Amino acid sequence: MMLTLSAKNKLMFVNGTVVRPATGTTEYKAWERCNDLVISWILFNLDETIARSVLFLKSARELWKDLEDRFGFASITQIYSLEQKLSELTQGQQSVSEFYTRIKTLWDSIDDIQPLPTCVCTTSNCTCALTERIHNAQQTQRVLQFLMKLNDRFSAVRANILMMTPIPNVTQVYRIVAQEEDHKEFSQSAITDNLAFTADRKPYYQGQNSYSQTQGFRPNINNFVKKKPHNNYYCTHCKMAGHSLERCFKIHGFPPNFKGNKDRKVAAMVLNSSDS
Incomplete structure (x- = not known):
């Protein structure tokens, strides 16, 4: 509040610097207008209960002194x-x-x-x-x-x-x-960024490797094994992975250029039995 009054050049109305002029003069009218303005500012910033207790005071100086006497001390x-x-x-x-x-x-x-x-010190230059x-x-x-x-x-x-x-x-x-x-x-932040960058770097092989303090870095050999194509196929007839039921040689016969150890007669018997 003191800063506001000082900025508005109205601090003299509460510290007693400005003396109330005689009633009926030109100076009194100007003083009364500024005094009422300062009172309105103070009342606006007071609590409603406290404002009622000082509402009928006629000068800003009296209002300010009353508030100072009641609240201007430290307990x-x-x-x-x-x-x-x-x-x-x-x-x-x-x-x-x-x-x-x-x-x-x-x-x-x-x-x-x-x-x-x-x-x-009473002297002009303090020595203590x-x-x-x-x-x-x-x-x-x-x-x-x-x-x-x-x-x-x-x-x-x-x-x-x-x-x-x-x-x-x-x-x-x-x-x-x-x-x-x-x-x-x-x-x-720099450590977190480096860890995130390291985690995003993927090696040329998939899988996880193991590490121990005694043996050091131990790569998983399964990571380097080349996986065969079509490893998702599964034949319910042979109970084997690697081919599907539609491509099973035991059901549909071996191709002419097949060089495996499978007996082609087995395939022929399977085909004849299925035709009958």
């Missing part, structure tokens, strides 16, 4: 709730980007409720550098929190970051871990 319960969520947060199945966004949101909420102390030291200590603590909550597959990059001197800030650590995640995904 220990809010800090406890945020710290509990932070302690229970882990990466899990989230990507590094998603996890960093969640943990940074909690950090920003804690900073808004409980900001860091600042230097109160208290604010900088506190900020560096906070960055180191948050780097440790971020690394502790990462998955175990980032253990190597975690160890490398912890050995750095000086230790980088949170944003730099996030970039390093995100690059490591991209590298792991690229490597895994």
